[in-house]
Amino acid sequence: MRRSGKPFKEVVNEPVAFQDGFLLTTRSAIHWLKEWNGSEWRFDFDEALGKSVQEIRLINLFEIDHHVVAGVVDYDSGIGRVVVLGKNGKCSWMSDPGPVSDLFPSGRGTFVWSQTGYGKFE
Secondary structure, eight states: OSSSOOOOOOOOOOOETHHHHHHHBBSSSEEEEEEEEEEEEEEEEEEHHHHTTTOEEEEEEEETTTTTEEEEEEEEOOEEEEEEEESOOOOEEEOOOOOEEEEEEEEEEEEEEEETTOOOOO
């Protein structure tokens, strides 16, 4: 299972259907696969959470209007972000860093996320 030159690490969530393939989330990246012969693209969480991220906790992962929406939290720091990825796996939007606690689709191309801790809720 190698195309990008990097092997898949431990999978942290069940596969999610996306376009004509599926999304596979590992401890450090989201991979989009069309078949089991490797990633078509991958998004590394260090792009959103910093180079020190070793492992994430996935809050939620879903598709809205042909975009991937993911909420992730760095296990070490507890800081997370919501990221929106285009069809090519490139980040098109990212929330400010914070203690992300929930993420869900809310209909008509929108989603809601919440942050908890330090008295924060959005």
